[in-house]
Amino acid sequence: xxxxxxxxxxxILLSPRSKTPWRSxxxxxxxxxxxxxxxxxxxxxxxxHCSNMPVYKLRYFNNPRRGRxxxxxxxxxxxxxxxxxxxxxxxxxxxxxPSTPFxxxxxxxxxxxxxxxxxxxxxYLARKYGLAGKNDWEQALADMxxxxxxxxxxxxxxxxxxxxxxxxxxxxxxFMAETIANHVVLIEKQLKKNNTGYLVGNDLxxxxxxxxxxxxxxxxxxxxxxxLKDAPLLxxxxxxxxxxxxxxxxxxxxxxxxxxxx
Amino acid sequence: xxxxxLIYFNLRGRxxxxxxxxxxxxxxxxxxxxxxxxxxxxxAGTPFxxxxxxxxxxxxxxxxxxxxxYLARQHGLAGQNDWEQSQADMYVxxxxxxxxxxxxxIYETDKDxxxxxxxxxxxxxxxxxxxxxxQQLIKNGSGFLVGKSIxxxxxxxxxxxxxxxxxxxxxxLDITPHLKKLVAHVGxxxxxxxxVETRPKTAL
Numbered sequence: 001x002x003x004x005x006x007x008x009x010x011x012i013l014l015s016p017r018s019k020t021p022w023r024s025x026x027x028x029x030x031x032x033x034x035x036x037x038x039x040x041x042x043x044x045x046x047x048x049h050c051s052n053m054p055v056y057k058l059r060y061f062n063n064p065r066r067g068r069x070x071x072x073x074x075x076x077x078x079x080x081x082x083x084x085x086x087x088x089x090x091x092x093x094x095x096x097x098p099s100t101p102f103x104x105x106x107x108x109x110x111x112x113x114x115x116x117x118x119x120x121x122x123x124y125l126a127r128k129y130g131l132a133g134k135n136d137w138e139q140a141l142a143d144m145x146x147x148x149x150x151x152x153x154x155x156x157x158x159x160x161x162x163x164x165x166x167x168x169x170x171x172x173x174x175f176m177a178e179t180i181a182n183h184v185v186l187i188e189k190q191l192k193k194n195n196t197g198y199l200v201g202n203d204l205x206x207x208x209x210x211x212x213x214x215x216x217x218x219x220x221x222x223x224x225x226x227x228l229k230d231a232p233l234l235x236x237x238x239x240x241x242x243x244x245x246x247x248x249x250x251x252x253x254x255x256x257x258x259x260x261x262x
Numbered sequence: 263x264x265x266x267x268l269i270y271f272n273l274r275g276r277x278x279x280x281x282x283x284x285x286x287x288x289x290x291x292x293x294x295x296x297x298x299x300x301x302x303x304x305x306a307g308t309p310f311x312x313x314x315x316x317x318x319x320x321x322x323x324x325x326x327x328x329x330x331x332y333l334a335r336q337h338g339l340a341g342q343n344d345w346e347q348s349q350a351d352m353y354v355x356x357x358x359x360x361x362x363x364x365x366x367x368i369y370e371t372d373k374d375x376x377x378x379x380x381x382x383x384x385x386x387x388x389x390x391x392x393x394x395x396x397q398q399l400i401k402n403g404s405g406f407l408v409g410k411s412i413x414x415x416x417x418x419x420x421x422x423x424x425x426x427x428x429x430x431x432x433x434x435l436d437i438t439p440h441l442k443k444l445v446a447h448v449g450x451x452x453x454x455x456x457x458v459e460t461r462p463k464t465a466l
Contacts, residue, residue, distance in 0.1 A: 102356055102394050115348055117355035124348040140323055140332040147325035148310060154362065186310050 056083035057109040058121075059100075061090060065258040066217065068118040068153075069106040071146075074209045075122055077250040079129035119146055126206035133205050141200045145207035148183070149214050155179050156218075176227055180219065184231045187211070191233035197240065204241075212241035217251075266291035267317040268329070269308075271298060273464045274425070276326035276361075277314040279354075282417040283330055285457040287337040295462070327354055334414035341413050349408045353415035356391065357422050363387050368466070389437065395419075396438040405444060412448070420448035424458075 056076070060069035065087075076083050088096060097103050101116040108114070108121040115121055123143065126132040133139040159171035187199075196202040199211065216238040219227065228235040241247055266284070270277035272295035284291050296304060308315050309324045316322070316329040323329055331351065334340040341347035363383055370376040399407065407415045423445050427434060435442035448454060 101352070101398060103390060110345075113345070115352060117352045120348055120351040120355050123351060124344070127344065136332070136335060137318075137321075140328055143328040143331060144309075144323060144325045147328050182311065190309065 053082070054111045055109075056081065057086055058083055058106060059086045059088065059096070059109070060106040061093070062087035062258075063090070065254075066213070070213055070217070071118065071122040071149075071206070071210055072106065072108065072125055074213060074247065074250070075125045075129065075131055075206050078204075078209065078244060078246045079125070079131060080246060081125070081129060119150055122146065122206055122210075131204065131206045131209070133200050134203070138201045138205070142205045142207040145199050146210045148187075149210040152179070152183065152214055172223075176219075176223060180227055184227065184234060188231045188233050191237065197233075197237065199237070204244075208237060208241055209247075212238045212247075216242060263290075265317075265319050266333075267294055268292065268314060269294045269296075269304065269317065270314040271296060271301070272462060273466045274421075274461075275466050277329075278421050279326065279330040279414065279418050280314065280316065280333055281461075282421055282454065282457070283333045283337065283339055283414050285453055286412070286417060286451065287333075287339060288453055289333075289337055327358055330354070330414055330418075339412065339414045339417070341408050342411075346409045346413070350413045350415040353395075353407050354418045356395075357418040360388065360391065360422060384434075392435070392438045392441060396440055399438075399440040399444065405440070405447070407444070412451075416444060416448055420445050420454075424449060 058069060058072055058076075060067060066073075073085060096105075100107050101114055104116060106118055106121060107116050108124070110124075115124060123132065123146070126142070127139070133142045156175065159168055159175050162168040162171055191197075191199065194200070198204060199207040211234070215228070215234065220238070225235070228238075242251070266289070268277060268280055268284075268291055274281075281293065304313070305311055309322050312324060314326050314329055315324050316332070318332075323332060331340065331354070334350070335347070341350045367376055367379045367383060370379055395407075399405075402408070404410045406412055407419065419441065423435065423441070427445070432442070435445065449458070
Protein backbone atom coordinates (compact mmCIF):
# COMPACT_ATOMS: atom_id res chain seq x y z
CA UNK A 1 0.00 0.00 0.00
CA UNK A 2 1.36 3.41 -0.88
CA UNK A 3 0.81 5.82 1.97
CA UNK A 4 2.39 9.09 2.96
CA UNK A 5 5.33 7.40 4.63
CA UNK A 6 6.04 4.88 1.90
CA UNK A 7 5.69 7.53 -0.81
CA UNK A 8 8.75 9.19 0.63
CA UNK A 9 10.56 5.92 0.24
CA UNK A 10 9.90 5.44 -3.48
CA UNK A 11 13.22 5.34 -5.26
CA ILE A 12 14.37 4.70 -8.76
CA LEU A 13 17.34 2.39 -8.93
CA LEU A 14 19.71 3.13 -11.75
CA SER A 15 22.61 1.07 -12.95
CA PRO A 16 24.17 2.06 -16.31
CA ARG A 17 25.35 -1.43 -17.18
CA SER A 18 22.16 -3.29 -16.60
CA LYS A 19 19.26 -3.61 -19.04
CA THR A 20 16.95 -3.83 -16.10
CA PRO A 21 18.39 -1.40 -13.62
CA TRP A 22 15.61 -1.73 -11.13
CA ARG A 23 16.00 -5.48 -10.85
CA SER A 24 19.73 -5.44 -10.29
CA UNK A 25 19.34 -2.70 -7.75
CA UNK A 26 16.59 -4.59 -5.97
CA UNK A 27 18.61 -7.77 -5.97
CA UNK A 28 21.60 -5.92 -4.57
CA UNK A 29 19.34 -4.69 -1.76
CA UNK A 30 18.23 -8.23 -1.13
CA UNK A 31 21.88 -9.32 -1.07
CA UNK A 32 21.74 -11.28 -4.30
CA UNK A 33 24.09 -10.90 -7.25
CA UNK A 34 23.00 -8.58 -10.06
CA UNK A 35 21.48 -10.48 -12.95
CA UNK A 36 19.39 -10.12 -16.05
CA UNK A 37 15.65 -10.06 -16.25
CA UNK A 38 12.94 -9.36 -18.77
CA UNK A 39 10.66 -7.36 -16.48
CA UNK A 40 10.22 -3.64 -17.07
CA UNK A 41 8.81 -2.06 -13.96
CA UNK A 42 10.43 1.34 -13.60
CA UNK A 43 9.78 2.37 -10.02
CA UNK A 44 10.54 0.19 -7.10
CA UNK A 45 8.99 0.89 -3.77
CA UNK A 46 11.36 0.11 -1.05
CA UNK A 47 11.90 1.23 2.46
CA UNK A 48 15.54 2.04 2.96
CA HIS A 49 14.97 2.07 6.67
CA CYS A 50 13.71 -1.17 8.11
CA SER A 51 10.43 -1.83 6.31
CA ASN A 52 8.84 -2.56 9.66
CA MET A 53 9.96 0.72 11.30
CA PRO A 54 6.97 2.16 13.11
CA VAL A 55 6.11 5.83 13.19
CA TYR A 56 6.82 7.09 16.69
CA LYS A 57 5.41 10.26 18.21
CA LEU A 58 6.42 11.14 21.75
CA ARG A 59 4.22 13.81 23.31
CA TYR A 60 5.15 15.80 26.39
CA PHE A 61 5.04 19.32 27.80
CA ASN A 62 7.63 21.77 26.54
CA ASN A 63 8.47 22.50 30.16
CA PRO A 64 10.06 20.66 31.96
CA ARG A 65 12.42 20.30 29.04
CA ARG A 66 13.48 16.84 30.13
CA GLY A 67 11.08 15.65 32.82
CA ARG A 68 9.39 12.28 32.51
CA UNK A 69 9.97 12.04 28.76
CA UNK A 70 13.73 12.27 28.74
CA UNK A 71 14.47 8.61 29.39
CA UNK A 72 12.46 7.59 26.31
CA UNK A 73 14.31 10.26 24.29
CA UNK A 74 17.70 8.99 25.47
CA UNK A 75 16.77 5.42 24.51
CA UNK A 76 15.56 6.45 21.05
CA UNK A 77 18.63 8.61 20.39
CA UNK A 78 21.06 5.98 21.65
CA UNK A 79 19.36 3.37 19.45
CA UNK A 80 19.38 5.74 16.47
CA UNK A 81 15.61 5.48 16.01
CA UNK A 82 13.70 8.29 14.33
CA UNK A 83 10.78 9.76 16.21
CA UNK A 84 8.73 12.92 16.40
CA UNK A 85 9.70 14.71 19.63
CA UNK A 86 6.50 16.69 20.21
CA UNK A 87 6.61 19.35 22.94
CA UNK A 88 3.47 21.38 23.54
CA UNK A 89 2.90 24.47 25.71
CA UNK A 90 0.88 24.10 28.90
CA UNK A 91 -1.84 26.26 27.33
CA UNK A 92 -2.61 23.41 24.91
CA UNK A 93 -2.86 20.79 27.65
CA UNK A 94 -6.63 21.09 28.33
CA UNK A 95 -7.27 20.27 24.65
CA UNK A 96 -4.76 17.40 24.55
CA UNK A 97 -5.55 15.84 27.94
CA PRO A 98 -8.85 14.10 27.02
CA SER A 99 -7.14 12.33 24.12
CA THR A 100 -4.59 10.63 26.39
CA PRO A 101 -5.40 7.23 27.90
CA PHE A 102 -5.23 8.43 31.53
CA UNK A 103 -5.13 12.22 31.33
CA UNK A 104 -1.34 12.29 31.56
CA UNK A 105 1.81 12.68 29.50
CA UNK A 106 4.22 11.48 28.25
CA UNK A 107 2.42 9.29 25.76
CA UNK A 108 4.02 7.38 22.92
CA UNK A 109 2.12 6.86 19.70
CA UNK A 110 3.27 3.77 17.82
CA UNK A 111 1.69 3.72 14.35
CA UNK A 112 -1.26 5.53 15.85
CA UNK A 113 -1.72 3.25 18.89
CA UNK A 114 -1.08 4.95 22.22
CA UNK A 115 1.03 3.88 25.18
CA UNK A 116 1.09 5.85 28.45
CA UNK A 117 3.31 5.90 31.56
CA UNK A 118 6.92 7.05 31.26
CA UNK A 119 8.62 3.86 32.44
CA UNK A 120 6.35 1.63 30.38
CA UNK A 121 7.20 3.70 27.29
CA UNK A 122 10.92 3.53 28.08
CA UNK A 123 10.82 -0.22 28.74
CA TYR A 124 8.88 -0.88 25.51
CA LEU A 125 11.46 1.02 23.45
CA ALA A 126 14.41 -0.46 25.34
CA ARG A 127 13.17 -3.99 24.71
CA LYS A 128 12.51 -3.29 21.05
CA TYR A 129 15.94 -1.81 20.40
CA GLY A 130 18.23 -4.09 22.37
CA LEU A 131 18.71 -1.88 25.41
CA ALA A 132 16.77 -3.94 27.92
CA GLY A 133 19.11 -6.77 28.87
CA LYS A 134 20.07 -10.06 27.23
CA ASN A 135 17.68 -12.43 29.01
CA ASP A 136 14.67 -12.39 31.33
CA TRP A 137 16.77 -12.01 34.47
CA GLU A 138 18.81 -9.11 33.08
CA GLN A 139 15.60 -7.46 31.90
CA ALA A 140 14.23 -7.76 35.43
CA LEU A 141 17.42 -6.24 36.89
CA ALA A 142 17.17 -3.33 34.45
CA ASP A 143 13.50 -2.87 35.43
CA MET A 144 14.58 -2.84 39.09
CA UNK A 145 17.12 -0.06 38.54
CA UNK A 146 14.62 1.97 36.51
CA UNK A 147 12.14 1.61 39.39
CA UNK A 148 14.80 2.90 41.78
CA UNK A 149 15.16 6.01 39.64
CA UNK A 150 11.37 6.40 39.53
CA UNK A 151 11.33 6.39 43.35
CA UNK A 152 14.15 8.95 43.44
CA UNK A 153 12.30 11.17 40.94
CA UNK A 154 9.22 11.05 43.17
CA UNK A 155 11.34 11.77 46.24
CA UNK A 156 12.66 14.94 44.58
CA UNK A 157 9.16 16.32 44.03
CA UNK A 158 8.44 17.74 47.54
CA UNK A 159 11.59 19.91 47.68
CA UNK A 160 11.05 20.91 44.06
CA UNK A 161 7.50 22.05 44.82
CA UNK A 162 8.43 23.98 47.97
CA UNK A 163 7.83 27.71 47.42
CA UNK A 164 9.71 29.08 50.46
CA UNK A 165 13.34 29.31 49.28
CA UNK A 166 14.80 28.86 52.77
CA UNK A 167 12.69 25.79 53.45
CA UNK A 168 13.45 24.48 49.94
CA UNK A 169 17.20 24.76 50.49
CA UNK A 170 16.82 22.85 53.75
CA UNK A 171 14.73 20.14 52.10
CA UNK A 172 17.21 19.71 49.24
CA UNK A 173 20.11 19.50 51.69
CA UNK A 174 18.35 16.78 53.66
CA PHE A 175 17.42 15.03 50.42
CA MET A 176 21.06 14.97 49.24
CA ALA A 177 22.52 14.06 52.63
CA GLU A 178 20.07 11.24 53.31
CA THR A 179 18.08 9.91 50.36
CA ILE A 180 20.78 10.40 47.73
CA ALA A 181 23.81 9.62 49.89
CA ASN A 182 22.23 6.36 51.09
CA HIS A 183 21.35 5.28 47.58
CA VAL A 184 24.78 6.13 46.19
CA VAL A 185 26.44 3.82 48.72
CA LEU A 186 24.13 0.96 47.77
CA ILE A 187 24.44 1.44 44.00
CA GLU A 188 28.24 1.63 44.25
CA LYS A 189 28.09 -1.75 45.98
CA GLN A 190 25.97 -3.21 43.16
CA LEU A 191 28.31 -1.81 40.49
CA LYS A 192 31.28 -3.33 42.30
CA LYS A 193 29.46 -6.68 42.54
CA ASN A 194 28.54 -6.68 38.82
CA ASN A 195 32.08 -5.61 37.97
CA THR A 196 31.54 -4.76 34.29
CA GLY A 197 31.21 -1.02 34.45
CA TYR A 198 27.50 -1.35 33.69
CA LEU A 199 24.57 -1.84 36.03
CA VAL A 200 23.27 -4.96 34.29
CA GLY A 201 25.28 -7.67 32.59
CA ASN A 202 28.23 -6.57 30.55
CA ASP A 203 26.63 -4.03 28.27
CA LEU A 204 24.65 -0.81 28.20
CA UNK A 205 20.97 -1.00 29.15
CA UNK A 206 18.28 1.58 29.75
CA UNK A 207 19.12 1.24 33.45
CA UNK A 208 22.46 2.97 32.80
CA UNK A 209 20.66 5.67 30.81
CA UNK A 210 18.18 6.16 33.67
CA UNK A 211 20.98 6.53 36.21
CA UNK A 212 22.82 8.93 33.91
CA UNK A 213 19.68 11.03 33.40
CA UNK A 214 19.09 11.34 37.13
CA UNK A 215 22.56 11.48 38.64
CA UNK A 216 24.27 13.50 35.94
CA UNK A 217 21.67 15.45 33.99
CA UNK A 218 19.73 16.32 37.11
CA UNK A 219 21.81 16.06 40.29
CA UNK A 220 25.30 16.85 38.96
CA UNK A 221 23.98 19.84 37.01
CA UNK A 222 22.07 21.11 40.04
CA UNK A 223 24.41 20.29 42.91
CA UNK A 224 27.84 19.61 41.41
CA UNK A 225 29.82 16.38 41.72
CA UNK A 226 30.69 16.44 45.42
CA UNK A 227 28.09 13.80 46.21
CA LEU A 228 29.97 11.39 43.89
CA LYS A 229 33.35 11.73 45.60
CA ASP A 230 33.05 8.35 47.31
CA ALA A 231 31.38 6.64 44.33
CA PRO A 232 34.05 6.24 41.64
CA LEU A 233 32.16 3.44 39.87
CA LEU A 234 28.93 5.45 39.62
CA UNK A 235 30.93 8.47 38.46
CA UNK A 236 32.67 6.34 35.82
CA UNK A 237 29.31 4.98 34.65
CA UNK A 238 27.66 8.35 34.20
CA UNK A 239 30.80 9.71 32.48
CA UNK A 240 30.78 6.69 30.16
CA UNK A 241 27.14 7.29 29.21
CA UNK A 242 27.76 11.02 28.83
CA UNK A 243 30.50 10.27 26.29
CA UNK A 244 28.50 7.84 24.14
CA UNK A 245 28.46 9.45 20.66
CA UNK A 246 24.67 9.41 20.24
CA UNK A 247 24.08 10.64 23.77
CA UNK A 248 26.72 13.37 23.45
CA UNK A 249 25.25 14.50 20.13
CA UNK A 250 21.71 14.58 21.56
CA UNK A 251 22.58 16.39 24.79
CA UNK A 252 24.65 19.03 22.99
CA UNK A 253 21.79 19.67 20.58
CA UNK A 254 19.20 19.58 23.33
CA UNK A 255 21.09 21.91 25.66
CA UNK A 256 21.47 24.51 22.93
CA UNK A 257 17.92 24.18 21.61
CA UNK A 258 16.21 23.95 25.05
CA UNK A 259 18.59 25.83 27.37
CA UNK A 260 16.49 26.09 30.51
CA UNK A 261 16.58 22.72 32.17
CA UNK A 262 14.67 21.62 35.24
CA UNK B 263 12.43 -26.35 39.87
CA UNK B 264 13.29 -22.77 40.76
CA UNK B 265 12.95 -21.75 44.41
CA UNK B 266 11.14 -18.49 45.09
CA UNK B 267 11.37 -16.69 48.44
CA LEU B 268 9.28 -13.54 48.69
CA ILE B 269 10.43 -11.40 51.62
CA TYR B 270 8.16 -8.68 53.05
CA PHE B 271 6.43 -7.39 56.14
CA ASN B 272 3.43 -9.32 57.39
CA LEU B 273 1.20 -7.06 55.29
CA ARG B 274 -0.44 -7.16 51.89
CA GLY B 275 1.14 -3.87 50.89
CA ARG B 276 3.70 -3.85 48.12
CA UNK B 277 4.08 -7.64 48.01
CA UNK B 278 0.48 -8.58 47.43
CA UNK B 279 0.53 -8.30 43.64
CA UNK B 280 3.44 -10.76 43.43
CA UNK B 281 1.61 -13.09 45.80
CA UNK B 282 -1.55 -12.91 43.66
CA UNK B 283 0.44 -13.69 40.50
CA UNK B 284 2.00 -16.73 42.15
CA UNK B 285 -1.30 -17.88 43.69
CA UNK B 286 -3.18 -17.46 40.40
CA UNK B 287 -0.65 -19.58 38.56
CA UNK B 288 -0.48 -21.99 41.51
CA UNK B 289 3.28 -21.67 41.83
CA UNK B 290 4.77 -22.91 45.09
CA UNK B 291 6.80 -20.23 46.87
CA UNK B 292 8.10 -19.30 50.29
CA UNK B 293 5.91 -16.42 51.55
CA UNK B 294 8.40 -15.07 54.08
CA UNK B 295 6.80 -12.44 56.35
CA UNK B 296 8.28 -10.60 59.31
CA UNK B 297 6.83 -8.16 61.83
CA UNK B 298 7.72 -4.48 61.71
CA UNK B 299 9.96 -4.68 64.80
CA UNK B 300 12.14 -7.25 63.00
CA UNK B 301 12.84 -4.98 60.03
CA UNK B 302 16.30 -3.75 61.18
CA UNK B 303 17.40 -7.39 61.18
CA UNK B 304 16.56 -7.85 57.48
CA UNK B 305 17.13 -4.39 56.04
CA ALA B 306 20.91 -4.65 55.64
CA GLY B 307 20.55 -7.85 53.62
CA THR B 308 18.41 -6.23 50.93
CA PRO B 309 19.89 -4.70 47.75
CA PHE B 310 18.49 -1.21 48.37
CA UNK B 311 17.36 -1.19 51.99
CA UNK B 312 13.78 -1.99 51.00
CA UNK B 313 11.29 -4.81 50.70
CA UNK B 314 9.70 -6.66 49.00
CA UNK B 315 12.63 -8.67 47.71
CA UNK B 316 12.22 -11.84 45.67
CA UNK B 317 15.00 -14.37 45.94
CA UNK B 318 15.15 -16.56 42.86
CA UNK B 319 17.36 -19.53 43.72
CA UNK B 320 19.02 -17.20 46.21
CA UNK B 321 19.56 -14.28 43.79
CA UNK B 322 17.77 -11.13 44.97
CA UNK B 323 15.43 -8.99 42.90
CA UNK B 324 14.04 -5.78 44.40
CA UNK B 325 11.17 -3.40 43.57
CA UNK B 326 7.58 -4.60 43.88
CA UNK B 327 6.48 -4.07 40.27
CA UNK B 328 9.69 -5.54 38.87
CA UNK B 329 9.15 -8.65 41.00
CA UNK B 330 5.52 -9.02 39.95
CA UNK B 331 6.36 -8.39 36.28
CA TYR B 332 9.17 -10.96 36.34
CA LEU B 333 6.87 -13.58 37.84
CA ALA B 334 4.04 -12.67 35.44
CA ARG B 335 6.39 -13.01 32.46
CA GLN B 336 7.88 -16.28 33.68
CA HIS B 337 4.47 -17.79 34.32
CA GLY B 338 2.26 -16.61 31.46
CA LEU B 339 0.38 -13.72 33.03
CA ALA B 340 2.10 -10.81 31.32
CA GLY B 341 0.32 -10.54 27.94
CA GLN B 342 0.51 -12.43 24.64
CA ASN B 343 2.97 -10.18 22.78
CA ASP B 344 5.22 -7.12 23.25
CA TRP B 345 2.38 -4.65 22.82
CA GLU B 346 0.07 -6.45 25.28
CA GLN B 347 2.93 -6.72 27.77
CA SER B 348 3.39 -2.97 27.56
CA GLN B 349 -0.33 -2.36 27.96
CA ALA B 350 -0.25 -4.47 31.11
CA ASP B 351 2.84 -2.57 32.35
CA MET B 352 0.97 0.67 31.75
CA TYR B 353 -2.02 -0.34 33.87
CA VAL B 354 0.18 -1.58 36.69
CA UNK B 355 2.06 1.75 36.62
CA UNK B 356 -1.32 3.48 37.05
CA UNK B 357 -2.03 1.40 40.14
CA UNK B 358 1.48 2.17 41.38
CA UNK B 359 0.68 5.88 41.09
CA UNK B 360 -2.61 5.37 42.98
CA UNK B 361 -0.82 3.47 45.76
CA UNK B 362 1.69 6.34 45.94
CA UNK B 363 -1.22 8.74 46.27
CA UNK B 364 -2.49 6.88 49.34
CA UNK B 365 0.82 7.16 51.23
CA UNK B 366 0.41 10.74 52.59
CA UNK B 367 -3.14 9.82 53.62
CA ILE B 368 -2.08 6.69 55.47
CA TYR B 369 0.66 8.59 57.34
CA GLU B 370 -1.64 11.48 58.35
CA THR B 371 -2.23 11.25 62.10
CA ASP B 372 -5.09 13.77 62.40
CA LYS B 373 -8.15 11.60 61.76
CA ASP B 374 -10.37 14.42 60.49
CA UNK B 375 -7.70 15.68 58.14
CA UNK B 376 -7.10 12.12 56.99
CA UNK B 377 -10.76 11.67 56.13
CA UNK B 378 -10.75 14.95 54.19
CA UNK B 379 -7.58 13.98 52.29
CA UNK B 380 -9.10 10.65 51.37
CA UNK B 381 -12.30 12.20 50.04
CA UNK B 382 -10.27 14.63 47.95
CA UNK B 383 -8.14 11.76 46.69
CA UNK B 384 -11.21 9.77 45.66
CA UNK B 385 -12.79 12.76 43.97
CA UNK B 386 -9.79 14.32 42.25
CA UNK B 387 -7.62 11.31 41.47
CA UNK B 388 -9.40 7.97 41.75
CA UNK B 389 -12.74 8.74 40.12
CA UNK B 390 -11.30 10.46 37.02
CA UNK B 391 -8.93 7.53 36.64
CA UNK B 392 -11.75 5.03 37.04
CA UNK B 393 -13.67 6.70 34.24
CA UNK B 394 -10.69 6.47 31.92
CA UNK B 395 -10.19 2.80 32.78
CA UNK B 396 -13.87 2.08 32.18
CA GLN B 397 -13.54 3.61 28.69
CA GLN B 398 -10.48 1.45 27.99
CA LEU B 399 -12.28 -1.68 29.25
CA ILE B 400 -15.25 -1.00 26.99
CA LYS B 401 -12.91 -0.33 24.07
CA ASN B 402 -10.97 -3.56 24.67
CA GLY B 403 -14.25 -5.46 24.76
CA SER B 404 -13.07 -8.72 26.35
CA GLY B 405 -13.86 -7.92 29.97
CA PHE B 406 -10.13 -7.89 30.72
CA LEU B 407 -7.84 -4.88 30.69
CA VAL B 408 -5.45 -6.31 28.14
CA GLY B 409 -6.11 -8.65 25.26
CA LYS B 410 -8.57 -11.46 25.63
CA SER B 411 -7.47 -13.09 28.86
CA ILE B 412 -6.38 -12.30 32.40
CA UNK B 413 -3.04 -10.61 33.01
CA UNK B 414 -1.26 -9.29 36.08
CA UNK B 415 -2.84 -5.92 35.24
CA UNK B 416 -6.27 -7.31 36.18
CA UNK B 417 -4.79 -8.69 39.41
CA UNK B 418 -3.30 -5.25 40.18
CA UNK B 419 -6.69 -3.55 39.85
CA UNK B 420 -8.28 -6.27 41.96
CA UNK B 421 -5.56 -5.91 44.58
CA UNK B 422 -6.08 -2.15 44.87
CA UNK B 423 -9.87 -1.88 44.59
CA UNK B 424 -11.09 -4.99 46.36
CA UNK B 425 -9.90 -3.92 49.85
CA UNK B 426 -11.24 -0.43 49.15
CA UNK B 427 -14.64 -1.87 48.30
CA UNK B 428 -14.54 -3.94 51.47
CA UNK B 429 -13.87 -0.84 53.55
CA UNK B 430 -16.08 1.69 51.75
CA UNK B 431 -18.73 -0.52 50.21
CA UNK B 432 -19.12 -1.95 46.71
CA UNK B 433 -20.96 1.16 45.52
CA UNK B 434 -17.67 3.02 44.97
CA LEU B 435 -17.33 1.15 41.68
CA ASP B 436 -20.94 1.67 40.57
CA ILE B 437 -19.74 4.39 38.19
CA THR B 438 -17.59 1.79 36.42
CA PRO B 439 -19.72 -1.33 35.93
CA HIS B 440 -17.16 -3.05 33.68
CA LEU B 441 -14.36 -2.60 36.21
CA LYS B 442 -16.68 -3.68 39.00
CA LYS B 443 -17.47 -6.84 37.05
CA LEU B 444 -13.77 -7.48 36.44
CA VAL B 445 -12.87 -7.08 40.12
CA ALA B 446 -15.69 -9.46 41.08
CA HIS B 447 -14.57 -11.94 38.44
CA VAL B 448 -11.00 -11.98 39.76
CA GLY B 449 -12.26 -12.37 43.32
CA UNK B 450 -14.25 -15.43 42.29
CA UNK B 451 -11.38 -17.27 40.60
CA UNK B 452 -11.08 -20.38 42.81
CA UNK B 453 -7.39 -20.12 43.66
CA UNK B 454 -7.68 -16.37 44.33
CA UNK B 455 -10.82 -16.82 46.43
CA UNK B 456 -9.16 -19.56 48.50
CA UNK B 457 -5.98 -17.53 48.97
CA VAL B 458 -7.86 -14.41 50.07
CA GLU B 459 -9.93 -16.41 52.55
CA THR B 460 -6.85 -18.00 54.12
CA ARG B 461 -4.22 -15.24 53.94
CA PRO B 462 -3.21 -13.41 57.15
CA LYS B 463 -5.69 -10.63 57.94
CA THR B 464 -3.71 -7.38 58.06
CA ALA B 465 -4.66 -3.71 58.08
CA LEU B 466 -2.67 -2.87 54.95
